[in-house]
Amino acid sequence: MEQQKEFICPFEYALEILSGKWKGLVLFYLGRRGTLRYSQLRRELKGITQKMLTQTLRRLEEEGLIHREVYPVVPPKVEYSLTPKGQSLLPILDALQKWGDEQLRDKAESDL
Structure with a gap:
């Protein structure tokens, strides 16, 4: 049985859930595009390995942020979508995107 980590504060917990390069991107694309298949x-x-995507999806599912729907067809069909808990992160991800866009724009202007 896996021991549960104790968190010092809610911010630390939030960072733990979103930590890593791929978790936020998976949530972002599911939020923008809706239900998506693994492929x-x-x-x-771009650049994610099959192993890393599988691990990332499992972790997000364990956290209750995404839902994995398996259809009993051949070949197997699996779809991923945001849960209500995952959807509650969308305003935060939108704010991060806006901030990133502003910073990239400022950087481009300063590089001129």
């Missing part, structure tokens, strides 16, 4: 996510996340 669609892999295409969106």
Whole structure:
């Protein structure tokens, strides 16, 4: 049985959930594009390995942020979507995108 980590504060917990390069991107694309299949996510996340995508999806599912729907067809069909808990992160991800856009714009202007 895995021991649960104790968090010093809620901010630390939030960072733990979103930590890593890929978790936020998976949540962002599911929030923007809606339900996606594994192969669609892999295409969106350029540079991610199959192993890393699988691990990331499992962690997000364990946290209750995404839902994994398996359809009993051949070949297997699996779709991922945001849960209500995952959807509650969308305003935060939108704010991060806006901030990143502003910073990239400022950087481009200062590089001129």
